[in-house]
Amino acid sequence: MDAVNYINTLDDLELSRATPTEPTFGIVDLAADAGFLRQLYGSMTQANMEWFSLFLGSSWQADWEQGPILLDLTSAPEFAGELVMMMQTKPLGVLIQSSADGAEMLQRCQRWLFNSGASILRFYEPRMLTPLIAAMTDMQRADLVRLGETWAWHNGHEWGQYQSTSENPEAGEKSPVVTTEQLKDVSWYRLAEHAREYAEYYRGNLVVHSDPQTWVMSCLMKANESGFKTKADQERWLRLAIRYGDSFYRQEAFKTVMEQQALTPAQQMTAMESNSEALNAQL
Numbered sequence: 298m299d300a301v302n303y304i305n306t307l308d309d310l311e312l313s314r315a316t317p318t319e320p321t322f323g324i325v326d327l328a329a330d331a332g333f334l335r336q337l338y339g340s341m342t343q344a345n346m347e348w349f350s351l352f353l354g355s356s357w358q359a360d361w362e363q364g365p366i367l368l369d370l371t372s373a374p375e376f377a378g379e380l381v382m383m384m385q386t387k388p389l390g391v392l393i394q395s396s397a398d399g400a401e402m403l404q405r406c407q408r409w410l411f412n413s414g415a416s417i418l419r420f421y422e423p424r425m426l427t428p429l430i431a432a433m434t435d436m437q438r439a440d441l442v443r444l445g446e447t448w449a450w451h452n453g454h455e456w457g458q459y460q461s462t463s464e465n466p467e468a469g470e471k472s473p474v475v476t477t478e479q480l481k482d483v484s485w486y487r488l489a490e491h492a493r494e495y496a497e498y499y500r501g502n503l504v505v506h507s508d509p510q511t512w513v514m515s516c517l518m519k520a521n522e523s524g525f526k527t528k529a530d531q532e533r534w535l536r537l538a539i540r541y542g543d544s545f546y547r548q549e550a551f552k553t554v555m556e557q558q559a560l561t562p563a564q565q566m567t568a569m570e571s572n573s574e575a576l577n578a579q580l
Contacts, residue, residue, distance in 0.1 A: 323393070412473065
């Protein structure tokens, strides 16, 4: 799939960027905050809340303190508001607005957690949920997020809210399966999400491009293909592309550095940035 299609698929999801206001459920990964349970127990003295480990009844049950839990927030609007604020600063999980009862929601979440019974699918990871939904089929999305529901998460940059626009008549009839190929695509959609963020941040430097998001995505894909896998190094690659053009890596000064296998990708990037300073000095 090319850069245009990855970007367009994200756009087609039509995510809202609004902050959630009235969630009825929350999925929280206890591994993301060692002190969350203490805060939860303190709040339960003021509000009637129920919570359930998603590892309940599985071979992972003994490790429940390091896994996801489902919170029923129906009777705890104040804590729900606190949870919204917490999720803006830590990758705790996802918030759900639904008319389902707690037992139904628990069953559904466990179905998705144990992807085809073979492995754990961390569908509640807020930094990966947009790419995961993008990689799904329409039927899978309608199974995860039922008609009339809203799922919300904060990816570290902004809120995203997804509402299903269709109903899956087969929802719940069999265990959902996210294929290996779909999981591979998740990383590319994550890259597309970064591309949209960078296109917004560097928009003043991208006015010469008719489609800044796609241009940035192409640059990030080339960085990844060239061995620069971290978000930090890919942004550094993008800055060089903005300054010298998207084919800068073909210039001898940069090509020579990239051929130095003894250097780590981060060291190569530092050397290329040093070369760019030397090039500027010669102008």
